[in-house]
Amino acid sequence: MKTLRVELGERSYPIHIGKNLLSRVPAFLTEAGVSVKQMLYVITDENVAPLYLEPLLQSLRESGYTVHSSVVAGGEQAKSFHVFERVMGEVIAAGLDRKSVILALGGGVVGDLSGFVAASFMRGIPFIQLPTTLLAHDSSVGGKVAINHKLGKNLIGAFHQPLAVIYDTDTLTSLPRREVAAGFAEVVKHGLISAEEFVAWLEENAEALNQLEPELIATAIERGCAIKAQIVSEDETEQDTRALLNLGHTFGHAFEAIAAYSQLNHGEAISIGMGLASELAEKMGLCEQGVSERTKRLLARYHLPTEWPDGFDPYDVLEAMRRDKKGVAGRFNLILPRTIGKVEIVKNVDEALILQVMRESAGRRQK
Ligand SMILES: NC(=O)c1ccc[n+]([C@@H]2O[C@H](COP(=O)([O-])OP(=O)(O)OC[C@H]3O[C@@H](n4cnc5c(N)ncnc54)[C@H](O)[C@@H]3O)[C@@H](O)[C@H]2O)c1
Numbered sequence: 001m002k003t004l005r006v007e008l009g010e011r012s013y014p015i016h017i018g019k020n021l022l023s024r025v026p027a028f029l030t031e032a033g034v035s036v037k038q039m040l041y042v043i044t045d046e047n048v049a050p051l052y053l054e055p056l057l058q059s060l061r062e063s064g065y066t067v068h069s070s071v072v073a074g075g076e077q078a079k080s081f082h083v084f085e086r087v088m089g090e091v092i093a094a095g096l097d098r099k100s101v102i103l104a105l106g107g108g109v110v111g112d113l114s115g116f117v118a119a120s121f122m123r124g125i126p127f128i129q130l131p132t133t134l135l136a137h138d139s140s141v142g143g144k145v146a147i148n149h150k151l152g153k154n155l156i157g158a159f160h161q162p163l164a165v166i167y168d169t170d171t172l173t174s175l176p177r178r179e180v181a182a183g184f185a186e187v188v189k190h191g192l193i194s195a196e197e198f199v200a201w202l203e204e205n206a207e208a209l210n211q212l213e214p215e216l217i218a219t220a221i222e223r224g225c226a227i228k229a230q231i232v233s234e235d236e237t238e239q240d241t242r243a244l245l246n247l248g249h250t251f252g253h254a255f256e257a258i259a260a261y262s263q264l265n266h267g268e269a270i271s272i273g274m275g276l277a278s279e280l281a282e283k284m285g286l287c288e289q290g291v292s293e294r295t296k297r298l299l300a301r302y303h304l305p306t307e308w309p310d311g312f313d314p315y316d317v318l319e320a321m322r323r324d325k326k327g328v329a330g331r332f333n334l335i336l337p338r339t340i341g342k343v344e345i346v347k348n349v350d351e352a353l354i355l356q357v358m359r360e361s362a363g364r365r366q367k
Pocket residue numbers: 045046047048051074075076079106107108109110112132133134135136138139140141142143144145154171172173174175176179182183186265266267
């Protein structure tokens with residue numbers, strides 16, 4: 001097992017990464033100072049529950065904890081007002097109090113939803129992340145918790161740090177192929193924003209990583225978590241540099257919202273977004289020619305899309321991008337590459353140029 005730390009003063013917490021960690025959750029709870037007098041509440045989804053919920057509940061009960069649970073639908077639709085209201089009702093009915101602890105057992109959807117339930121119930125109770133997807137190496141770290149609105153992604157949320165992240169990498173063996181690929185979008189993103197040599201390593205080892213070779217995948221997760229933890233420690237509430245973690249997301253979130261959170265998953269949407277961001281940067285002369293080609297080739301090696309998806313109109317995407325949280329006074333503030341392994345926040349990007357890049361990508365698609 002490897003343990004990293006997110007350094008945030010009194011809100012600091014460990015990220016434990018390793019095999020068979022779900023069976024050790026009671027010990028990690030003790031380490032985190034959670035006593036058996038505190039009621040636990042596990043939130044998970046319909047795909048994860050049959051695989052991992054019962055053994056977890058059993059080990060917690062055997063250790064003396066009182067524990068209840070909720071199971072939500074699988075996928076992005078669960079990050080909705082409707083599901084939030086339902087789970088909140090179940091949590092209230094179960095008799096949780098201010099000392100109770102929520103456990104988020106699942107991918108980024110369960111993590112974001114459960115974290116927002118924890119941030120809102122009685123104005124905030126502790127929660128613990130038990131990630132079960134590759135993508136969740138990103139979502140379980142950093143305390144961004146949220147649900148979606150039909151007009152925009154993650155528009156209703158909070159910053160609420162977990163007490164701990166317990167990442168059992170054995171859970172990845174049951175992930176569908178499409179979700180493995182989605183997870184690599186955020187792994188690649190972590191390389192593109194901060195570490196050229198990590199990108200080169202991802203290029204070299206793509207075949208084995210796609211097969212989830214255990215040692216390599218553990219290294220990829222550790223490196224991704226470490227990059228994220230460092231950025232979050234420097235700028236917890238995204239006053240400045242945390243925005244770099246948003247590479248590809250202004251485009252990606254717009255696709256997700258327009259498609260009513262179906263058709264493309266988050267990893268696919270931001271993969272297309274990273275392709276578009278790299279083209280835009282080249283067009284603006286921010287980075288040398290070839291950065292976009294290398295970015296897209298790497299994403300394609302992880303079976304991710306990088307070109308315009310069917311059924312989207314560039315103008316609609318541009319309008320949806322206006323609701324991005326980085327935008328101020330209607331301006332487009334985007335994260336764009338300077339080179340492979342270095343990105344920056346570029347303010348007030350010309351919308352005609354953004355539209356042109358999207359139209360060109362849509363045009364290539366139609367050929
Ligand atoms: N808070 C953050 O910092 C942050 C960062 C990145 C992404 N996100 C959010 O994360 C969400 C995407 O997360 P995701 O890709 O993990 O999606 P997800 O949670 O929907 O999981 C993907 C699918 O895999 C299933 N699944 C999960 N674990 C499984 C397992 N071990 N075996 C079999 N099936 C399993 C789920 O039921 C779901 O159908 C998006 O809403 C995105 O906005 C948040």
